[in-house]
Amino acid sequence: MHNFHYFPTSESDIKRLYSILNIKSKKELFQKIIGDIPLIDANNLKMLSGGIDELSLFSYFYDVALSLPDKNKFSIFAGGGVYNHFVPAVIDSLISRSEFYTPYTPYQPEVSQGTLFALFEFQSMMAEILGMDVVNASMYDGAESLAEAILMSLRLYLNANSDYSPRQGQQVQNNYSSDEINPHSNHLILVSEGVNPNYLSVVKSFVNNIKAKIKIVKLNKKTGQTNLNDLKLKLSAGVSTVVIQQPNYFGIIEDLEELEEVIHGFNPMPFFVVSGAEPFSFGVINPPGYHNADIFAGEGNSFGNYMNFGGPLLGIFGAKSEYIRQMPGRIVGKTKDAKNKDAYTFILATREQHIRRGAATSNICTNNSLNAVRAAIYLSLCSKLGFKELSLLNLKLAHILHEKLLKTGLFEEWFSGDFFNEFTLRIKNKKVSAVQFINGMADRGILAGIQIAEDGILVSATESNSTCDIERYAENAKDIIKTAV
Amino acid sequence: MGNFPGISGLFFDEDLLIRQSSKGVYGISIPDCGLKDFELKKTSADYINKKFARKNDPGLPEVSEPTVVRHFIRLSSWNMCVDSTFYPLGSCTMKYNPKINELISSLGNIKGLHPLTPIHLVQPALKIIYDFNLILCELTGLDEFSFSPQAGAAGEFTGLKVIKKYFDIRGEKRHIILIPDSAHGTNPASSALTGFTPVEIKTGANGYIEAKDIERHLSKDVAAIMITNPNTLGIFESDIKKISEIIHKNGSLVYMDGANFNAFIGNVKVLDMDIDLIQLNLHKTFSTPHGGGGPGSGAVGVRGFLKDYLPIPYVSFNEGIYNISEDKKYTIGRIAPFLCNFGVLLKAYAYLLSLGKDNIASVSEIAILNANYVKKRLGKILDGADPFEDRLCMHECVFTDKAIEDHGISTIEFAKLLIDYGFHPPTVYFPKNIHGAIMIEPTETESIKTINEFLKAICKIRFKTKKSAALKSPRKTKVKRVNEVLANKYPVFKY
Numbered sequence: 015m016h017n018f019h020y021f022p023t024s025e026s027d028i029k030r031l032y033s034i035l036n037i038k039s040k041k042e043l044f045q046k047i048i049g050d051i052p053l054i055d056a057n058n059l060k061m062l063s064g065g066i067d068e069l070s071l072f073s074y075f076y077d078v079a080l081s082l083p084d085k086n087k088f089s090i091f092a093g094g095g096v097y098n099h100f101v102p103a104v105i106d107s108l109i110s111r112s113e114f115y116t117p118y119t120p121y122q123p124e125v126s127q128g129t130l131f132a133l134f135e136f137q138s139m140m141a142e143i144l145g146m147d148v149v150n151a152s153m154y155d156g157a158e159s160l161a162e163a164i165l166m167s168l169r170l171y172l173n174a175n176s177d178y179s180p181r182q183g184q185q186v187q188n189n190y191s192s193d194e195i196n197p198h199s200n201h202l203i204l205v206s207e208g209v210n211p212n213y214l215s216v217v218k219s220f221v222n223n224i225k226a227k228i229k230i231v232k233l234n235k236k237t238g239q240t241n242l243n244d245l246k247l248k249l250s251a252g253v254s255t256v257v258i259q260q261p262n263y264f265g266i267i268e269d270l271e272e273l274e275e276v277i278h279g280f281n282p283m284p285f286f287v288v289s290g291a292e293p294f295s296f297g298v299i300n301p302p303g304y305h306n307a308d309i310f311a312g313e314g315n316s317f318g319n320y321m322n323f324g325g326p327l328l329g330i331f332g333a334k335s336e337y338i339r340q341m342p343g344r345i346v347g348k349t350k351d352a353k354n355k356d357a358y359t360f361i362l363a364t365r366e367q368h369i370r371r372g373a374a375t376s377n378i379c380t381n382n383s384l385n386a387v388r389a390a391i392y393l394s395l396c397s398k399l400g401f402k403e404l405s406l407l408n409l410k411l412a413h414i415l416h417e418k419l420l421k422t423g424l425f426e427e428w429f430s431g432d433f434f435n436e437f438t439l440r441i442k443n444k445k446v447s448a449v450q451f452i453n454g455m456a457d458r459g460i461l462a463g464i465q466i467a468e469d470g471i472l473v474s475a476t477e478s479n480s481t482c483d484i485e486r487y488a489e490n491a492k493d494i495i496k497t498a499v
Numbered sequence: 500m501g502n503f504p505g506i507s508g509l510f511f512d513e514d515l516l517i518r519q520s521s522k523g524v525y526g527i528s529i530p531d532c533g534l535k536d537f538e539l540k541k542t543s544a545d546y547i548n549k550k551f552a553r554k555n556d557p558g559l560p561e562v563s564e565p566t567v568v569r570h571f572i573r574l575s576s577w578n579m580c581v582d583s584t585f586y587p588l589g590s591c592t593m594k595y596n597p598k599i600n601e602l603i604s605s606l607g608n609i610k611g612l613h614p615l616t617p618i619h620l621v622q623p624a625l626k627i628i629y630d631f632n633l634i635l636c637e638l639t640g641l642d643e644f645s646f647s648p649q650a651g652a653a654g655e656f657t658g659l660k661v662i663k664k665y666f667d668i669r670g671e672k673r674h675i676i677l678i679p680d681s682a683h684g685t686n687p688a689s690s691a692l693t694g695f696t697p698v699e700i701k702t703g704a705n706g707y708i709e710a711k712d713i714e715r716h717l718s719k720d721v722a723a724i725m726i727t728n729p730n731t732l733g734i735f736e737s738d739i740k741k742i743s744e745i746i747h748k749n750g751s752l753v754y755m756d757g758a759n760f761n762a763f764i765g766n767v768k769v770l771d772m773d774i775d776l777i778q779l780n781l782h783k784t785f786s787t788p789h790g791g792g793g794p795g796s797g798a799v800g801v802r803g804f805l806k807d808y809l810p811i812p813y814v815s816f817n818e819g820i821y822n823i824s825e826d827k828k829y830t831i832g833r834i835a836p837f838l839c840n841f842g843v844l845l846k847a848y849a850y851l852l853s854l855g856k857d858n859i860a861s862v863s864e865i866a867i868l869n870a871n872y873v874k875k876r877l878g879k880i881l882d883g884a885d886p887f888e889d890r891l892c893m894h895e896c897v898f899t900d901k902a903i904e905d906h907g908i909s910t911i912e913f914a915k916l917l918i919d920y921g922f923h924p925p926t927v928y929f930p931k932n933i934h935g936a937i938m939i940e941p942t943e944t945e946s947i948k949t950i951n952e953f954l955k956a957i958c959k960i961r962f963k964t965k966k967s968a969a970l971k972s973p974r975k976t977k978v979k980r981v982n983e984v985l986a987n988k989y990p991v992f993k994y
Contacts, residue, residue: 018858020595022946023865031868031947035875035891040864047735047867051772056765056860059631065855068599075603078623085611087744092613095836100530106605110581113575115601118591119792121926122979125581125918128578128793133572135516138993142557148992149677151792154649157836165692173766182808215833219810221695222832223663242655267551282955298543299551301777313836323624324614324837326794327651338990344579346794348988351973352979360985367652367688368929372697380782383792393514394567397525410538413546430549457619476813481533482816 018065039364059136068205087459089483091415093436093474094263094464095156095210095291095313102480105318107390112329119344123353123359130358132382133346136390143296143393143401144310145303151344151360152386153329153378156313157213160289160374161220162342163311163331164203164255166286168226169340169410169428170308171198171254175376201226201254206240207233209289213227217257226254231378238266238429241271249280259289259312260302263437264472267295268428270305278306285309292316292475293330295434297405301331309333318392319385328385339365344383361464404477406436411475415484422488424495428470436474438466445498456495460487503956504584505921509979513573514561517994526564576978578791579923587873587950589895589926589938590683590731592761592783597853600644600786600846603647609845614837618822625821628814628839630846638859639757639777640770641800646839647810651758653834654778654797655689657723658931660831661776661801665752668829673722673751679708681731683931686756694721700933706734706887710741715746727756729770731897731930731938733870734887735762743773748762761866761942762783762893765859767985776801784862785847796843796867803848866894867945873939873950880958886933894942900935902961910935913960915980919973920956 017024023031037043044053056062056437066074092099111114120126133151140149151201153159153421189350203221205214214228220229232244238390240258249256256277261267270288277286290312303308314328315321333341347361367374396404412435419425419439422439441451454460460483463473475484543552547618562570579586587812604610612624632644648654659676666673676690678697687697700716703709707730722745736742743753755769759776760783763769769777781787782795789795789812801809807828815824823838854862874896878885881902908916914924914937926938948969973979 018854018861020551020853020944021596021858021861021865022949023869027947028865030796031872035868035871040766043891044865047893048642048767049737051740053766053768056856059856060861061634061857062851062856065846065858066852068853071599071853072603074852075609075845078605078627081614081623082528082608082612085607090613092615092941094615096614098611098613102527102563102564104526106560106923108568108571108575110573110601113580114571115580115788116580116582116591116596117578117791118581118586118588118789121588122579122914122924123916123983124915124976124978125579125923126577126791127977128574128576131513131574135971135994138515138517138557139557142559145557146756152792154653155836157833158649159651196775200936205881210835210836218835219660219832219834220692223660223692231616231734236946249708267547269550271550276799279976296553296557298553300553301557304553315741320610322610323612323621323841325835325840326842327836338992343991345992346746346862347986348991349982351981353636355978357978359980359981359983361990361992363987365647367684369684370688371684372689372691374684374691376693377652377656377685378650378687379652379683380793380795382790385794387791391567391571394560394562395526395564396559397520397527397561398556399523400525400527400529401559402556404527406543407529407532407534409546410534414534415537420524434547444665447614453617453619456620459963461613461616464777475533477530479532480530484601488624488852 022307025383040437041127068070087488089459089479090461090475091475091479091487092461092464093497094472095212096324097316097320097474097476099316099477101318101320102395105388108391109388114387119380123357123485129383129387130346132243132387132390134348134358136386137346139390140330141299141332141394143293144311144332145301147335148338149239149330150341151346152381152383154382155327155329156289156291157216159311159329159331160213161217163287163309164217164221164338166342167197167287168224169200169203170285170337178401190368194223198224198226200252202252202456203228204231204253204254205249205257206231206259206262208240208264208266208268209259210263210291211255212415235429238264239268239431242272242276253284255285255287257287257289259294259369261295261434262439264429265433266431268432270302282303282454283429287311289348292435294405294408297402298409302450308337312441314389317389319388321434326382328382338362340375343378343381411479411493412437414481415487416473418484418488419491422492424491435476436472438470438472441469443495443498446495451494455490458490460490462487502776503920503952505919505975507975511573513570514549515994516562516570519566520561522561522947523615524561524563525968526562526567547676584921584923584954586923587925587939588923589940592940592942594942595944596786597850600849602851604842604845609840622821624841625814627845627848629821631844634851635779637799639800641777642767642803643806643809644798644800645809645813646695646796646798647834647877648778648797648799649835649840650686650793650795650796651778651780652689654799655685655756657799657810657834658694658776658778659689659695661805662752662754664808664829664831665704668724671680672718674789675721677716677721677724679726679730680932682727683731683758686725686986688978706732706890707736709741710745713745719924723752723754725754725756727759729759729762729893732897733892734890739772741798754897758783759894762863764863766863770964776805781843781847786850787843787846792821794840794843796840797979807928812838862943869941869943869945869950870895873941876954877957880954880961895938895940897933897936899933906961907966908964909968910937912972913937915972916960916964916969920976922953922956
């Protein structure tokens with residue numbers, strides 16, 4: 015064996031190990047363990063080349079990076095659940111500390127106070143921003159977080175409206191096997207049409223094992239807000255959950271106050287779950303906690319994280335404190351050490367899979383902790399005023415873009431409702447489809463948005479877009495749409 | 500204790516940032532986006548209905564950039580990590596995380612890629628996902644991997660949903676998943692989440708599930724066995740082929756939890772154990788850092804007959820063009836909002852390219868040698884504590900608390916004592932079928948010298964440590980023994 019730089023064991027070390035174990039060869043070692051299962055010869059692998067040295071490896075990936083859109087020249091006006099926010103250098107610098115990115119989950123609190131403390135601050139700051147009582151230490155992404163929120167609401171609903179009594183001493187859980195009457199089969203989850211369609215797909219994947227049904231509440235065709243009348247029409251006994259996204263997938267700000275009144279006014283009371291993909295909005299608009307949301311489950315990637323081609327992201331999960339014992343995932347709590355000094359540790363672990371196994375509130379173990387620490391650093395940097403300022407800047411830029419694009423005469427408004435940093439437009443020229451427009455713009459270095467219909471696009475702006483970029487968007491749009499034949 | 504890495508250290512104390520606030524201060528440089536003066540002066544009321552406007556600002560800290568930097572640097576110094584010390588957490592595969600892979604994944608054009616960028620501009624990224632799939636298929640013998648699952652438990656969930664759907668399509672109602680008692684808690688939790696009933700099977704005296712014990716659990720209700728191999732005792736499931744045969748004869752499927760794939764990589768194809776599907780934890784075997792609790796990636800691989808059940812979307816390749824496709828006949832649907840945890844996958848892919856076919860087999864070989872070295876030496880130090888004394892282990896080994904208990908020290912005290920010597924404790928009290936379990940996984944990236952220091956520390960604990968000292972440990976850490984009872988009695992979860 016030749017040297018490989020990740021292995022500290024020399025050829026003679028290996029020989030020594032074999033001799034200590036009284037084994038002659040690799041063949042014998044494996045044979046003693048795995049018996050007649052054949053050993054493969056890695057040298058015959060066809061999909062893997064010989065090892066690549068570090069310099070060559072880097073230039074290989076450097077070339078890959080060069081053949082992707084140039085980050086510094088490509089203007090991104092697409093959101094749809096992931097937003098192109100500026101990430102200050104401090105975050106990469108701090109996160110590159112091995113002490114943050116190379117430990118495991120903090121099972122031994124005495125040697126993991128750094129991560130635990132940072133997560134405690136993350137939970138605290140997110141709780142402030144969302145107006146929720148308690149936020150956990152992260153989920154995978156907005157979609158999975160929402161799916162788990164719906165499962166939690168079903169458990170809560172069952173607890174609150176119980177003709178169904180779980181077996182003695184048993185807690186309401188996620189699972190009802192075939193030998194029991196499924197208590198969720200009469201339950202209905204109402205999901206606003208304004209929820210991100212990818213989130214809805216993930217929710218369906220989670221919920222279809224439970225037999226609860228999902229119904230869509232339509233949007234008001236004019237404003238783009240959830241249609242209150244349709245909601246009232248669909249509220250019925252057995253509705254466990256109503257899900258509203260704020261701002262919704264089309265960027266429209268929902269009237270949570272009005273919705274909450276209808277939802278919580280219904281008897282038996284459904285749980286009010288608010289989702290969201292752009293938490294920056296809560297620097298300007300009222301957060302879900304101010305409108306008595308029972309659970310918030312959404313995306314937090316906008317805070318100090320990169321888009322990473324869609325992952326990893328940062329799932330946010332918050333709830334009212336009375337529901338804390340039904341929450342999924344890790345929660346960091348403050349306590350004391352043996353010398354009566356402040357210390358941090360995971361709390362209420364009896365909810366979790368490693369203690370409760372099959373009856374846990376969720377199967378989640380590894381979450382997206384490092385992304386949460388990034389968010390904690392980011393929000394600390396933003397501080398109170400910076401957060402508000404950035405949020406307002408997003409609002410303004412999106413409205414400047416909106417106005418500019420409407421003024422070209424090439425687009426018309428799709429929905430009229432108030433929006434934060436994302437909005438929808440219809441391309442008036444029938445000769446140009448949304449896909450053609452987006453591809454054409456992309457070839458000119460502008461990611462113009464996301465297709466939402468044959469002739470409809472979803473466009474966003476963040477503080478990464480300057481008014482020059484906005485100008486360039488409008489000019490190129492004119493070029494493409496006007497010259498279309 | 501000069502021979503051990505844990506000597507002493509000056510810790511900086513640090514308060515919550517919210518308590519370091521100065522009114523009006525903030526630490527971010529807000530981009531000048533070129534707004535005109537009149538636009539700068541506008542407020543939210545100029546754009547949106549007043550009733551939506553937030554009146555109270557969230558209670559964030561008010562601190563500058565240097566304050567934030569010092570704060571988090573101080574926090575970081577309170578963590579042990581695999582870059583600073585031996586971190587032999589069993590079943591977690593805390594191997595070295597190559598720095599070059601961090602650099603690659605942080606290239607601006609890669610980390611700044613929007614997931615909904617038109618396909619023709621992201622071909623090189625899609626090619627990486629496609630090629631990575633081919634390599635994993637060859638390494639395992641399976642036919643296709645899905646990269647939707649964001650971590651190990653999500654991989655289990657995905658695999659179990661595939662099983663569920665497979666039987667649904669066949670019109671069979673099977674609701675039981677057989678799970679060994681040594682399994683990780685996520686196995687039964689994922690089963691429950693998928694609507695299955697987990698049924699526990701007992702590990703045999705030799706540390707593996709015996710085929711004859713499977714028989715009595717079989718019925719037409721059994722959908723699958725979910726078997727971690729090597730299991731969390733570090734023992735190879737010797738009857739795996741027989742078990743697979745029995746399970747298949749029953750019309751059921753074999754799901755292998757591949758969290759411990761580090762024991763096989765490059766030397767054994769899991770398909771040769773006749774399994775049907777597996778999840779691989781890229782943040783374990785494939786060297787991507789665990790991040791203090793994630794992010795990870797739990798790629799799920801299946802045999803050909805299950806390909807059509809995998810999640811969407813996936814990367815396809817046709818006539819020279821990579822595409823993001825959704826055309827799977829029986830797909831279980833979407834598991835994640837976008838394609839995959841690309842930032843994690845990329846590091847795993849770079850890791851495999853670095854190793855290449857000439858080094859990849861050494862990973863599992865050295866991992867197994869190291870674990871057996873620990874097992875053999877520690878078996879003597881902790882006499883009578885190795886439950887599988889006459890067997891070779893694979894990537895990790897497990898001990899009971901017998902030897903230390905005889906000396907008056909509990910497993911938790913043992914763990915805390917190790918900290919003062921400068922080592923991260925092994926996994927403790929897991930698996931639950933081993934009394935006071937101590938589970939050690941050294942991985943292939945630790946030297947014999949490091950392992951020897953670790954063993955010497957255990958020797959000191961075993962023979963020289965008084966109960967009174969054990970109760971007070973750890974003594975050298977930033978905080979002393981953390982009061983977990985208090986933490987749960989009066990939960991404080993925010994400032």
